[in-house]
Amino acid sequence: MGMSIPQYLGQMDIRKGVVGLATGAGFIYLLYKAIRAGIKCQPPLYTASPICIARLAVERERHGRDSGELRRLLNSLEHKQDEYAKSMILHSITRCVYLLEAEASSCTTDDISLVGSMLDDKDNSVKIQALNTLKAFSGIRKFRLKIQVQAIRLLSYLAQKNDLLYDILNCQVHSNFLNLFQSTQPGSLLFEVLVFAERLSEGRNSPHYRAVRWHYNEQSLHEALFGDESRLADRLLALVIHPEEEVQIQACRVIVSLQCSQDVGVRPSSCRPSHSYFNSGE
Structure with missing residues (x-):
């Protein structure tokens, strides 16, 4: 039996996410200008954040010290969370990576593996948010190879x-x-x-x-x-x-x-x- 329409659309979103990840930050040629780069998120669900990350970025620039917010979010991701909470946390991590680049650069490959493990989640929204987070991390040079192997492995699975x-x-x-x-x-x-x-x-x-x-x-x-x-x-x-x-x-x-x-x-x-x-x- 074929997939239902919602399942198929979910797979389409994930595939677009993989494509976006593979082309993100210019770090790999894989699927360049593919179906459409980028990830379909659900802004109404994830725009709210307990702390204004943009404000943290301004304060870090002014005072030169880490906010600790990115580390707090990564630590919370390690604990058992429901799908909605995981999606929210991943969305906030993505914003932190883009706005708090210095703090993101101090992350480890274990942090990347933790985010990558979310690709195995049964919920499509979590997978898509994880791809979005990995795409953000791919802009940091030291993480590119780690994220390439993950992206290609997922493409191999989809193939x-x-x-x-x-x-x-x-x-x-x-x-x-x-x-x-x-x-x-x-x-x-x-x-x-x-x-x-x-x-x-x-x-x-x-x-x-x-x-x-x-x-x-x-x-x-x-x-x-x-x-x-x-x-x-x-x-x-x-x-x-x-x-x-x-x-x-x-x-x-x-x-x-x-x-x-x-x-x-x-x-x-x-x-x-x-x-x-x-x-x-x-």
Whole structure:
């Protein structure tokens, strides 16, 4: 059975949130100018705040000392809260990160992990607020890599859903998207983007997906990875000799998946012919 309309709209909001997170602060090319960057919040529910964060920001600028508000909010997030309270707290944390940047910079990767754990919450509004908070934290350089692995992992999960696969593949990406597959990237990030590529390739191989002739825009993620002009094959071959074994193995898994897609005839007009991939003569 398919999802109900409210469930589908919830998934749409979460996907837009992931897209917004992935493009936030210019720290990653993933899904650049995608479906629509940004997160749909619910202002009537979350505009109220027990402390005026803007006033705290002014006072900090004037007196040069931490307000302690961001730490208080993060500590309160660790305690068991209902969905409404968690959403309110996350919304306030997001405002603090933007307005109290110096205090946000003193946070730790454990704080980022705590916010990231909210992505597993059963309530969609909590997930969306968590994505909004992570997007705010992504503006701080030291947290970008940590947040990238989380964003791509969530995209990999969404890519396994049949009703979201086309939307993800048709998202617009930056022309430098394949830089994510360069061997100079951290091994942990490379592994996650390779898993993401494999999940997308497997999705294209499924009977459900092959039953329809899909059309993609020229700047889509599909074209970047599987199109006629894609250089993914070159990047994958270079990663087969990567010093980290898990990256080597995952690169090989993507290569096998791509070859399988050609063997079963997944060759829409925008896909590369089989001789273009991994041909030893090229």
